[in-house]
Amino acid sequence: MTQPEALQSLLEAVAAGNVTPASALDKLKNLAFESVGDFAKIDHHRTLRTGFPEVIWGLGKTPEQIAQIMEVMRSRNPLVMATRIEPDVFTKLQEKVPGLQYYPTARICTLVQGTIQSKYSGIISVICAGTSDLPVAEEAAVTAELCGFQVKRLWDVGVAGIHRLLSNQHVVTEADVLIVVAGMEGALPSVVAGLADCPVIAVPTSIGYGTSFGGIAPLLTMLNSCAPGIGVVNIDNGFGAAILAGQILRTAHKLKPTIDQ
Secondary structure, three states: OOHHHHHHHHHHHHHOOOOOHHHHHHHHOOOOOEEEOOOEEEOOOHHHHHOOOOOEEOOOOOHHHHHHHHHHHHOOOOEEEEEOOOHHHHHHHHHHOOOOEEEOOOOEEEEEOOOOOOOOOOEEEEEEOOHHHHHHHHHHHHHHHHOOOEEEEEOOOOHHHOHHHHOOHHHHHOOOEEEEEEOOOOOHHHHHHOOOOOOEEEEEOOOOOHHHHHHHHHHHHHHOOOOOOEEEOOOOOHHHHHHHHHHHHHHHHHHHHHHHO
16 A cells, blocks of 8 residues: 555545544554665654654765765754765755765764754763764764753863863763763773762774774673673764664653652
8 A cells, every 4th residue: 555545545534433532543553664766765754753863874975875865854854864974975066965064073064944952851961982982972972962062172181191081070970971982992981980989881983903803802892891781882883873872761750750640
């Protein structure tokens, strides 16, 4: 059954009283997608299901494909976001997609209707071990801001100079969720988790010498941490860390009325 026919049938069932509005909403969460050429199917209802729209993974896609996907998405979403967009790709996209914004360190480009504002309570603090880890850390920070969360940043406070972290301990104590990004041996999340009373999301990066194995060494360090309260995402996955942090805060927000009662 095509999408218009399915929607018509569902609406008629609601009007006849055979389907409740709540049940119809559940069905609509999985109803709408739109094909783009023969290379993509855009999930327009992801926001309804998960709280955040589908995001374009830029690597492996041509500028032409990314531009076509963005144009389809912009008519249905107040925010269109693409990750892992290198500067040369952005230059080509600018020629095809008017109004495009670019965050060069994070390698994220967006189409935004209006102004992005914080719409959820809670603070996500992003802590970065070294300057070389900044692209991943900024990917997390920018993603969290685009999701509507307040973000605080603390850069270049790795364990080789632990006094830099300790002199900024307020960033840890004020956070409701912490994202800690580190390469090399990946020890920073363990240190931070030992100081924090909130969830810590550890992000290993592929930065390091040969025995870092492209991020495997810090990944294993983080998975083997003796500090409780750490969750670990995949190597260089700043985006995934931000989405997880946002889901934690959104879930806490939904539970709050029940807790207060």
